[in-house]
Amino acid sequence: MTSTLAPRPVGTVAVSFTRQALAGLRVLLVLTVLLGIVYPLAVFGVGQVLFRWQASGSLVAADGSQVTSPSAAVGSLLVGQQFAGEQWFHPRPSAAGDGYDTLASSGSNLGPNNPDLVSAIEARRAQVAAEEGVDPALVPPDALTASASGLDPDISPAYARLQVARVARERGLPQDEVAALVERTVVGRDLGILGEPRVDVLALNLALSTMGS
């Protein structure tokens, strides 16, 4: 044991390793109590006191009010949901299950030169342009692509504005009122520099449905 690299007899190593592994198990169990139980419960406790609504999932009821119980909610402002009918603002395409399936969050994982993706994008462009009655060149990228989570709650302000005419027509509302609603719902970049401007589709549709009634 004079040289630092001298090998030790195999038997000694095995005994020593077993002893270390048992010590390791004891250390791990103690740390599990602290880091795996005490710590998450402490965060839970602080969350319940200070940010109960956020900690519960940023849930909203049909009248737009904030709720903390999932059973009272129509959804979460943070999680996208499917709106297929003509009377709704539509979200982005989604690769989560059959669309906005929260039990299957995922992107399409299609590569940048994948021929299936290219033809899907072209088909969506034609479809959105026909639905909104606009020039296909005006359809913004987020309307043509699936998000990474498949649960993107937002669309770009451009895509929201594109849908104003159709939604106003279907709901029999004045177009400028719906347009004003969209502008009120647009959220700018955080701190003016972070991320991108966006429109929360559920927030917009909730405001729309209370406006109609």
Added chain:
Amino acid sequence: MVVVAQIGLVVLVLALAHRPLGEYMARVFTSPRHLAVERAGYRVMRVDPDAEQRWSTYLMSLLGFSLAGVLLLYGLARLQDVLPMSLGASPFDPAGAWNTAVSFVTNTNWQSYSGEVAAGHLLQMTGLAVQNFVSAAVGLAVAVALVRGFARSGTDGRVGNFWADLVRGSVRVLLPLAFVAAVALVAGGVIQNFHAHTEITTLAGQTQHVLGGPVASQEAIKELGTNGGGFFNANSAHPYENPAPWTNVLEVVLLLLVPFSLPRTFGVMVGDRRQGWAVLATMGTLWAGAVALLTWAETAGPGLAPLAAGGAMEGKETRFGLAASALFAASTTGTSTGAVDAAHDSLTAPGGGVAIVNMLLGEVAPGGVGTGLYGMLVLAVVAVFLAGLMVGRTPEYLGKKIGRQEITLVALSVLTMPAIVLVGTAVAVATPEGRAGILNAGPHGLSEVLYAFTSAANNNGSAFAGLTVATPFYNTLLGLAMLAGRFVPIALVLALAGRLASQRSTPASAGTLPTHGPLFVGLLVSVTLVVVGLTFVPVLSLGPVVESLS
């Protein structure tokens, strides 16, 4: 302009934080005193935190602890259906449990399962999240042991006490930072509850599940510990993991925070802060290069699909957009984190290529918690050695001579990762089981496999997720790649630490190569890039490069 401001904010926060945090960590790992709670813990654990360990004992403790971690996690995954709070999830199959256990213990957090359906709250909280802490603390311990090797003189290879380093890294460094970050994330909308996934009727009358779980506590340490294993399948792209642009930037800061602060710790511990600056400058240069290239690639949006859509928004979230996604991608692949806020498989060809190269650098830009510092110090020894060859002098670094044994350990350490990546990729593309997993045909398919083995061997954990990896073939092979990629370099680095600690320091002379100036930073950046370049040019040419050019 906005793009630059966003990156600038991250740089500003790190610039303000790295010195106090780095000096705090130096105090944590050199203080002779234990906290009262630590002393109580050591009594229950029945370990002696004051015994100075030789490098071989230190390694044995580390391996014993990691083995216990693998076994406990394997057991939790295999038995989760009979444990509380499983939410009705089935037990993992043996290959999947092995892969997941190895993945989290090695700080890789590669995930061949989908969190929202495969893992209950108990497994996430007491299994996966705990390894998020302790695997990061293990990396920290190895880095600190190597730094002690440089700082000490003429011991008989003693490099510290693994148990004390592990506990202090967890309790004094990671836990307080994670707690503050977790509360901030809750404020931003990351959930922290124990709900089961509850079915609801949406506004348009469809059914959807509201998800529950202790996510914020796990999210914070997932980034801070450069782990990267998502609570949900979509990882940091999931709105419940990363709900807003400002939480996104917070997460980027968290994953860069400890790796960029450790050079300061190193400088303080070796008694020459300029040495820390040189390491920091090297890491910062490489990170900045990757951020610039990835931002350019994603905002320019080359490729057929981005062209057809008018922008590379496939696999990206509206709230982040192109620039914030590129910033996250460069930072997560540069730090061995592997969390993703965008689908890397759908990155543009040059963007995905940068992500791969960033990992192939060996996770040193700035690298994982601890692993980044010891990886960079190993490369610094290579740089000093090469410079020594050029002028014909015995190379030395921080007063330690780099002789035959030292450089052998370093060379083996540098060669381990490329060997795993290249052999693993070759085996996978040469076998039907390996080729069966590929989603995108052509060069992009090779990139998927190359990305997987690069990610595993470097303990990163991000993926070109189109590759189907939940098969016994990939679960087993990638598990082996993660194990070897983690513990072979750790063993070699600790052996190096032991040898250095037993050497007497030689005072610098007129002929000593200064290792703190811009010249050395340039040399170190070049060495890092050349080692990767020479090793991986062929396979990169066949994958991302040919796809970018086509």
